[in-house]
Amino acid sequence: MTNFDAGLLADRTPLPSGLDSRLLRHFTFLIEVDKLKTVLRASPLAAADRRENDAEHSWHLALMVLVLAEHADEPIDVGHTIKLVVVHDLVEIYAGDTPIYDTEAGHDQQDREEAAADRLFGLLPDDSGRELRALWDEFEARSTPEARFAKAVDRLQPLLLNWMAKGGTWRTPGVTADDVRSRKAVIGEASATLWEAARHLIDEGERRGWASSRDR
């Protein structure tokens, strides 16, 4: 299910006439993306008793890329990797967040997100839209060292939040520590060091009963 019906945010307080037409499209897009701040994820914050939203998550990934880049197995362009994480969840403005352990919603996720990308990036002038779309496609395809590292950090960040919450979404009914390991294994495609640390957190979480050792 995609969420196209609410209309554009910019239509609620139309921008004044007299703006350059190219800049008008840039501003319309940059106002529309404010909606990412309202897309809630499953992960609990460490600093407050509420769930994280996609904008906060995307910022956190950007900072993690900056700090953790030295642990990448292949050399990466840090600035480019940060661009990937800044745009990686934008399609969820219309397609919604698909929790990693929700196999049901996962079925039509790709179709929903492609439609959302067409709509959202279509707000921009063609060349600007193509640039952002290419970043999102690169992230999804994991075809470059930068995209693989961006994806690794996207999987590592909620793991830190779940650790802080003594389980968090690891406690989703039916989810086992082995499920967590298999969803997080993609970290190992980008960084042996980070994957070793992630496994250590999951192993210790399982030992403490924060993640289940078998199907419940």
Place this chain on the structure above:
Amino acid sequence: MTNFDAGLLADRTPLPSGLDSRLLRHFTFLIEVDKLKTVLRASPLAAADRRENDAEHSWHLALMVLVLAEHADEPIDVGHTIKLVVVHDLVEIYAGDTPIYDTEAGHDQQDREEAAADRLFGLLPDDSGRELRALWDEFEARSTPEARFAKAVDRLQPLLLNWMAKGGTWRTPGVTADDVRSRKAVIGEASATLWEAARHLIDEGERRGWASSRDR
């Protein structure tokens, strides 16, 4: 007033022993910065009826840099500029947000923020901490085209949110449209196009009575 007393977030659920000592410091820092998601700004969101937090704001700036870079008067390294906006508000974790029209709180802002930077970046291994501190110093000094553009976008983003709110913080008692113009003029140091657009929004806001034409 700085806010050092709450203790480190990572101490609430200590990371397990056995992590590499350098990675442990990276993770401790990356957990601590979750607090940025709880630092509220004066600006209202366009997409929901609440105020924006610093993490959402920082993400929004990163995307604005990516989309608006073509309007910079001098060539900028987009990836580097995004790094600047990702770290630019981190010190507010301890120093708090200082609203742009709050001249009282502005007095000791620099001292508070320097102390906050020492504390926060000191959580990192020395070289990592120096790298982030240098990005924050560069942003504050506006000594490079990238820092000037980052600052311009930092001033432009709440202007778009205020426009959407038909005034927002422009309606702060005692604040006039001329005050808004003088606080936003720094946009013109980075982009004639964006400064012209900003002035157009402020002029039109004043015309509509969303910003006051004289001292109230």
